[in-house]
Amino acid sequence: xxxxxxxxxxxxxxxxxxxxxxxxxxxxxxxxxxxxxxxxxxxxxxxxxxxxxxxxxxxxxxxxxxxxxxxxxxxxxxxxxxxxxxxxxxxxxxxxxxxxxxxxxxxxxxxxxxxxxxxxxxxxxxxxxxxxxxxxxxxxxxxxxxxxxxxxxxxxxxxxxxxxxxxxxxxxxxxxxxxxxxxxxxxxxxxxxxxxxxxxxxxxxxxxxxxxxxxxxxxxxxxxxxxxxxxxxxxxxxxxxxxxxxxxxxxxxxxxxxxxxxxxxxxxxxxxxxxxxxxxxxxxxxxxxxxxxxxxxxxxxxxxxxxxxxxxxxxxxxxxxxxxxxxxxxxxxxxxxxxxxxxxxxxxxxxxxxxxxxxxxxxxxxxxxxxxxxxxxxxxxxxxxxxxxxxxxxxxxxxxxxxxxxxxxxxxxxxxxxxxxxxxxxxxxxxxxxxxxxxxxxxxxxxxxxxxxxxxxxxxxxxxxxxxxxxxxxxxxxxxxxxxxxxxxxxxxxxxxxxxxxxxxxxxxxxxxxxxxxxxxxxxxxxxxxxxxxxxxxxxxxxxx
Amino acid sequence: xxxxxxxxxxxxxxxxxxxxxxxxxxxxxxxxxxxxxxxxxxxxxxxxxxxxxxxxxxxxxxxxxxxxxxxxxxxxxxxxxxxxxxxxxxxxxxxxxxxxxxxxxxxxxxxxxxxxxxxxxxxxxxxxxxxxxxxxxxxxxxxxxxxxxxxxxxxxxxxxxxxxxxxxxxxxxxxxxxxxxxxxxxxxxxxxxxxxxxxxxxxx
Numbered sequence: 218x219x220x221x222x223x224x225x226x227x228x229x230x231x232x233x234x235x236x237x238x239x240x241x242x243x244x245x246x247x248x249x250x251x252x253x254x255x256x257x258x259x260x261x262x263x264x265x266x267x268x269x270x271x272x273x274x275x276x277x278x279x280x281x282x283x284x285x286x287x288x289x290x291x292x293x294x295x296x297x298x299x300x301x302x303x304x305x306x307x308x309x310x311x312x313x314x315x316x317x318x319x320x321x322x323x324x325x326x327x328x329x330x331x332x333x334x335x336x337x338x339x340x341x342x343x344x345x346x347x348x349x350x351x352x353x354x355x356x357x358x359x360x361x362x363x364x365x366x367x368x369x370x371x372x373x374x375x376x377x378x379x380x381x382x383x384x385x386x387x388x389x390x391x392x393x394x395x396x397x398x399x400x401x402x403x404x405x406x407x408x409x410x411x412x413x414x415x416x417x418x419x420x421x422x423x424x425x426x427x428x429x430x431x432x433x434x435x436x437x438x439x440x441x442x443x444x445x446x447x448x449x450x451x452x453x454x455x456x457x458x459x460x461x462x463x464x465x466x467x468x469x470x471x472x473x474x475x476x477x478x479x480x481x482x483x484x485x486x487x488x489x490x491x492x493x494x495x496x497x498x499x500x501x502x503x504x505x506x507x508x509x510x511x512x513x514x515x516x517x518x519x520x521x522x523x524x525x526x527x528x529x530x531x532x533x534x535x536x537x538x539x540x541x542x543x544x545x546x547x548x549x550x551x552x553x554x555x556x557x558x559x560x561x562x563x564x565x566x567x568x569x570x571x572x573x574x575x576x577x578x579x580x581x582x583x584x585x586x587x588x589x590x591x592x593x594x595x596x597x598x599x600x601x602x603x604x605x606x607x608x609x610x611x612x613x614x615x616x617x618x619x620x621x622x623x624x625x626x627x628x629x630x631x632x633x634x635x636x637x638x639x640x641x642x643x644x645x646x647x648x649x650x651x652x653x654x655x656x657x658x659x660x661x662x663x664x665x666x667x668x669x670x671x672x673x674x675x676x677x678x679x680x681x682x683x684x685x686x687x688x689x690x691x692x693x694x695x696x697x698x699x700x701x702x703x704x705x706x707x708x709x710x711x712x713x714x715x716x717x718x719x720x721x722x723x724x725x726x727x728x729x730x731x732x733x734x735x736x737x738x739x740x741x742x743x744x745x746x747x748x749x750x751x752x753x754x755x756x757x758x759x760x761x762x
Numbered sequence: 763x764x765x766x767x768x769x770x771x772x773x774x775x776x777x778x779x780x781x782x783x784x785x786x787x788x789x790x791x792x793x794x795x796x797x798x799x800x801x802x803x804x805x806x807x808x809x810x811x812x813x814x815x816x817x818x819x820x821x822x823x824x825x826x827x828x829x830x831x832x833x834x835x836x837x838x839x840x841x842x843x844x845x846x847x848x849x850x851x852x853x854x855x856x857x858x859x860x861x862x863x864x865x866x867x868x869x870x871x872x873x874x875x876x877x878x879x880x881x882x883x884x885x886x887x888x889x890x891x892x893x894x895x896x897x898x899x900x901x902x903x904x905x906x907x908x909x910x911x912x913x914x915x916x917x918x919x920x921x922x923x924x925x926x927x928x929x930x931x932x933x934x935x936x937x938x939x940x941x942x943x944x945x946x947x948x949x950x951x952x953x954x955x956x957x958x959x960x961x962x963x964x965x966x
Contacts (some may be wrong), residue, residue, distance in 0.1 A: 335822060664838035666853035667814045669829065669904060682842050757842070758884075 232405055248613040257388065262353035289329035290321040292345065293355035296429075299358040300509040302333075316354045319373060319496075321350075324477075326492035329635045339406055339428070339719070342367065343728070345479050352476045352489070357448070358408050359473040359531040366726035367743045368486040372473030372529055373491050373502060374511075375519040378409050380465045381456075384439060387463040390444060396422035399443040404431035405707075405716065406723040408472050409446045409534050411498070426720070432620060434459045436710075439623055441630075448472065450511055472532035473519070497524060552730055555721045559731075563738045564716035569635055569713065570700045570742075576639035577699070581646025587675070588647065589654050599647070606644035612705055614641055619709045634706035649691045653684035686757055693750035699742045716740055765791040767939045768830070769908045770912055773812055773822035775805075775963075782808050783819065784963040788941075792907065795940040797950035799844060800960035805945035807835075809960070810910045813941070826908055831901030835913040837883035837893045845872065845896045848880040849903045864903070871876055890917030894926070909933065911942040916951045920965035927953040949956075 261275075293302040293316055302314040312333055325330035334350045345367070352370075363369050382390045382400075384553040390396060393416045401416070403409040405426035413424035425442050438461040445452070445462075452464050478486045492574040496502040497520040506512040522529060539706045587599045606614070619633040628636065657680045665675040704715035718735035720727045768790040775783040782805050790796050798806045812816045813824050814832045839848050851870035853859040859867075862865050872878040875895040885893060894917065901909055913932075923946070930940055930953060944950055950957050959966045 283789065656963070658838075659837035660834060660836060661840060663816050664832075664834065664840065665852075667830070667832040669856040670852060671856070674855055678851060679840055679842075683840075686842060 242643060253659055256368060264703045287329055288332045289320070289324040289327055289354075290334055290350040291323075292334045292336040292341050292350035292353045293317075293320075294341065300450065300511055302354075313663045315374075315505050315509045316356065317506075319476075319493075319502070320352075320354050322496055322501060322505070323489050323492050324497070327488060342477060342723075345477055348479065350658040351485060352353065352478050354476045357477055358476050359475040359529075362726040363475070363532050363726060364531060365479055366480070368478040368480050368483045370478070370486055371477040371490050371523055372475050372519060373497075374506065375515045376450055376472055377515070378412065378446055378470040378472060378473065379449045379452050380467070380469060380697070381434065381437060381445045381447070381452050381462045382443065382465060383440070384463050387465070388444065391465055392467055393422065393446075393469065394420050396444060399423070399446045400425050400441075401446055402427055402436060402442040402710070403446045404428070404430055404433070405720055407447075408470060410449070411724070412470055412534060412718070413446060413718065415442055418683065425705070426712060426716065427710055428708050431455065431459075434462060435620070435623075437462055439627065441623075442626070452494040468535060470532055470534040471515075473529065494524060514586065548725075548730060551721075551725055552734070553729070555717075555725075558717055559734055559738060560716040562712055563742065565631075565712060566700065566703050566714040566739075567637065567742050569631070569706065569711070570696070570703050573596065573635050573638040573642060573694050573703070574699055576635070577642035577646050578644035579647065580639065581650055584643060584647035585650030585654060588651050590672070590676070603644045604646055607648075608640055610639070611641045611702060612708065615705060615709055616669060630706075630709045630711050634703075634709050637709075638699065638703060638706065642695060644650055646692065649688045649695070650684060653687040654680055656687055657683045685753075689750060689754060694746060696746060700743055700746075765793065767792055767827040768813065769823075769825045770809070770813065771811070771823040771825075773819050773824070775808060775812060775817060775819040781963050783812065783822075785934045786822070786960075786965055787962070788958060789937075790908065790939045790941050792937045792939050793834065793934050793953045793955075795934055795953060796962050796966070797850035797954035797957045798943045799945070799947065799950055799957055804960045805963040806960050807912050810912055810941065810943050814910055820861070827849070828908070829904060830908040830910055831904070831906035833894070833897045833901050833909065833911045833914065835916055837885070837897040839888075839897055840892055841885050843958050843966070844884055845888065845892075846876070846912060848885070848896060852865075852900070853903050868899065868903060871902055872896070874932075875899055891922045891925075894918070895929070898929070906938075908939045908941065911940065913944055913946075914942055914944045915944060923949055924952075 224646040295302050295304050295312060301316045302312055303636045305311040305313045317333075319671045320331050320333070334344075336344045336349065336353070338355060338741075341357065342363070344350060345353045345362055346491070356392060357363075359369060360370055380390070380393070392410075393401070396416070397420055400423040401413055402425040403413055405428060410424065410426055411506065413422070416422050417424050425433075426718055427436075429646060431440065431446060433447065434455040436442050437445050438459060449464065456462065456464060476486075476489065478489075486564055493502070503516065519529070584599050584603065588603075589593050615634065618637045619628065619630065622628070661679055661683065662675055665679045670678065704713055707713055707716035714735060721731040721734075725731060766789045768788075770786060770788045773783045773786040773791070774781070786805070788798075788808055788809075788878040803879050808817060810832065812819050813826070814830055816832075827884060839845070840851065843851065846865065848869055849865040849871065852860065853867070854861050869878060869881065872895075874879055874899065877895045877899075880888060880892050880896070883892075885896075888896060888932050894914065898909075900909075914926060918926060925951065933940060934955075942954075
């Protein structure tokens, strides 16, 4: 019950995230998926004059917006929480965190006023390229791709990727090589996820991608995954709130946090680098990190090296398990490498969509029949169900089914996704069937009755088939919508097409090719469906005589 | 009147404050084609619907020997089924006839009414006259002794009306009882064996 309640709070928070950022659990996942998918809509609302076309330009990375020079706009995601950026629990309209203090430090150095812009974690880089903010500062990792496609500051913090396992496994599961046949979770779009993908091939483990950094740990404790690979800052933060797991001492990889700017902003980046180096020299960065309890000797070494002008690798993997960057291969090679994964993800999408729709149609028909023929109490219950489902976001329902009910029923991710989407769409389908049933002319039913057919026969032989013909067009519409809504299930760690595309795009540093491929694959799935529905409609109008 | 197969006694039916039927009594015997005539709203159609079991009445009694068949003014052929399927639906599903037998009988009816060439057409592809014949065939497919018809000439031109009259008389020769509600004075005078006048819910 407590878990259920928590999940409910989380979803409300997505809806009113600005207002409720203070109490919101860091369910980054929810926001990430929605914002990623409906980026166009959000942009249009925020800046009406840019309209939908801007989306295309977003993909091609060409909309610089002139910065107001007196203001230093920095982007972060308060859902990421402490110690990076979070709303002050005592004063929710105030932000705190080491990234906040670093942003203030930089703004002071530039002689500007800092202005915070809330951007979903997984969208920060695209927003920076768009020009929504001058810099992204939110525990962003240094990667070869980012160095090649963006203006990246000097690293200001060095972290270690560490494995967390259940207390009982602490003695046996120590390194990635110990995880053959087991699953390891992490945040998607991160170095850790890249490392896990390599380890999949190398060691035969299974990588599970999450959109937030809370659920990997709760799923670890209840046994859905066998380990979590994330940086030690995140691991130690979760360790304080989620009991039952142990952080292994071995370092799987070393990475760095950086600020990211758009490539056009390289001069600003250079000034910021000077400010950061100054802060490393005079100890102000050390003071900030000590305040947040994340200072250690790694930082002293990092700063010393940087101040001596030594180059710093974006990240290193001591165990030798290097991840290959897509930046080093040709675009065509990158497509060839990712296409199998995209096709696999398409199969997941189409399978999930077809099965969910089938279940939704079945339940929808039962609900509609109950609402038309049932006794008043049954009708009231069914109406309640429909209103509850229609009135709450699918994302919340998915969370409740997968995470909220985990204490009672531990559904596998795919089953939870299927059930969540099906139960949601069943409500919408039932409304279509109910109105279609009611649209069948009374004369048709009376004709059936005078011929001696009973109520059930009138329903199954006359009313149902006629209603189905009326419902076909809206049903097709819903199925196409479901196909795309199925992308939401990535929050339950199901690797479907949109999520796979997002990972591809992050690794490639561009949305053009992955976005085009993804759109083409969705169209390949939806167009034949629409064509089949049209053919069926034509057939009903004039049967092959 | 030993051949009476339909008897209606003192039927009363109200809609709100309005008395639609205020004590209707009638009897129809085999071989009779009875026409109920009267202005719109006089209750003609309601009498037929009450007999067919489509209206609840407060008082009175309807007695039918066997089933009644009903042919609606707008036919109400099942829109998703062909003429043939319309006719076979009830015999197969409500009366347990084998599909082959139902089909054979349907073809007989369709050819008797001269529309066997339209067996595979959908209702929307039929003309008014064709649709009416299919509707009569559908009602007769379960072999009711009583056939009710609401405004059967409404969608027919004069030539088709006399064809319908011939067709109905053919049914009388099969010893059925026919009761129709109509506005069509000429048709009633020419083809009905008896004409009843209805006004304000009572037969005069």
